[in-house]
Amino acid sequence: MDVKQAFRDMKQGKVSPVYVCYGTESYLMNEFTERLIEKLVEAEHREMALIRFDTGESTIDSIIEEAETLPFLVPSKIVLVRDSVLFASGKESNKVEHRTERLLTYLAQPSETTVLVFLVPHEKLDERKKLVKSAKAGEIVIAFTPLSAEELTQWIHKRATSRGRTLDRNAGEELLRRVGTDMHALAAEMDKLILHAGTEGTITVDAVNELVMVATEQNVFRLTEELAALRTGPAIALYYDLLKQREEPIKLMALMVRQFRNMLHVKELGSQGYSPQQMAGQLGLHPYAVKITAEQARKFSTERLATLLSELAELDYAMKTGRVDKTLGLELFLLKTGSAGAG
Structure with a gap:
């Protein structure tokens, strides 16, 4: 089920007795859950009508027993279940044994007075599992993926x-x-x-x-942009600003390594005909981050990116072994890189 459709259905009063919500966009998943609670449960009744479980701590039997139990003093209740083992491919706890056939039976005939919601904070569901196939066939699965x-x-x-x-x-x-x-x-x-x-x-x-203060990761985007444009002065000024904010040079360098590596991957995937959306899936990045990274990558040659990553690896070793002062070491790298250009 599409996220937008799920919100529209809820607004129109169409609520499913079971939902399987999965994905990495936790904000939207939380928003969906909150709206569901607001729709079905009055604020003063939340203590009685809202029950939470975690499949890492509770068996599916105890969860289904709660779902099948009639609500007390309220017309309906919501059972929220955080899950990483039933629908995804997470490791099951040795302390908790799940009889998945019990849940399969419940999915075929869910309680009319309970809304059972599984919250799965994983990028993908395990398509090999009968539970996943059954949930998808029942059109109760909602994917909460990053927005473009x-x-x-x-x-x-x-x-x-x-x-x-x-x-x-x-x-x-x-x-x-x-x-x-x-x-x-x-x-x-x-x-x-x-x-x-x-x-x-x-x-x-x-x-x-x-x-609005610029986030550290976004400042690193700007640093690489300034270096690509041969604007060494602004790059150094930005570096000083980050130091004033008590950002660690080693942390900044690690973020730069990640960004240069992503740029290299984007160039390689682009040459193989991958779309930005496909790149996002391959690299585990947000589509917007892929867009910005691709724009920056066009200003660097593949060879130059490989050289920069090699130089940063050497600098990392020198900084961590005390051969180079970490603050000065990264500053010198920025000066050298800015003057050399993108290659």
């Missing part, structure tokens, strides 16, 4: 509009550039900007620059 860059942009604009504010297009782009793709962080920064804008106000680029 366009979807993220639409989402933050919709968040502003729903609160009676207007978000400038450039402000939205700058917010994504500063915060990245973490929806929890984006939501928190948007709420701050919405409050600052005031009723029927407009969120501007100036407001974003003034109120």
Whole structure:
């Protein structure tokens, strides 16, 4: 089932007795769960109508027994189950033995007074399992995958509009550039900007620059961008700013290694005809991160990226063995790299 369709169905009062929610976008999964609770359970009844389990600690028998038990003093209840072993390929606990056939039987005839929700924080379900096949056949599976860059942009604009504010297009782009793709962080920064804008106000680029701090990982994106453009001065200034924020040079170097490695992978996959979406799946990156990485990768040759990774490996060893002062060592690397260019 599509995420948008699941939200639409819920809004229209169409609620399934069982859901299997999986994926890495925890913000959307949490939002779906919260809306489901708001839809079915009054705030004062949550203590009686909301039950939580974890398949790493509780057997499926005890979970089904709870699901089949009539709710007490409330018309219906929600059973939330965090799972990494029944529907995904996680390791089962030696302490907990699950009789999956019990759940298969329940899926065929679920309780009318319980909504059973499995929350599976994994990128994929284990397609080999009967449970997964049965859940998919029943159309109760919802995939919570990362939003694309366009979807993220639409989402933050919709968040502003729903609160009676207007978000400038450039402000939205700058917010994504500063915060990245973490929806929890984006939501928190948007709420701050919405409050600052005031009723029927407009969120501007100036407001974003003034109120939103650039995340460390996004600063590393900017560092590599400055190096590719031969802007050594801005790169060094950005490095000094990160040091003032008490960022560790070794941590910054590790992030740079990851970014240069991703750039190399993106170039290689691009040459093999992979689409950005396919690259995201292969590399475990958000589609927006792939887009930015691909733009940067075009400014570097494959040979230059391989050389930079080799130089960073040598610098890492020198810094960790005390042969080179870590702060000075990374600064010298930036100066050398900026003057040499992308190759």
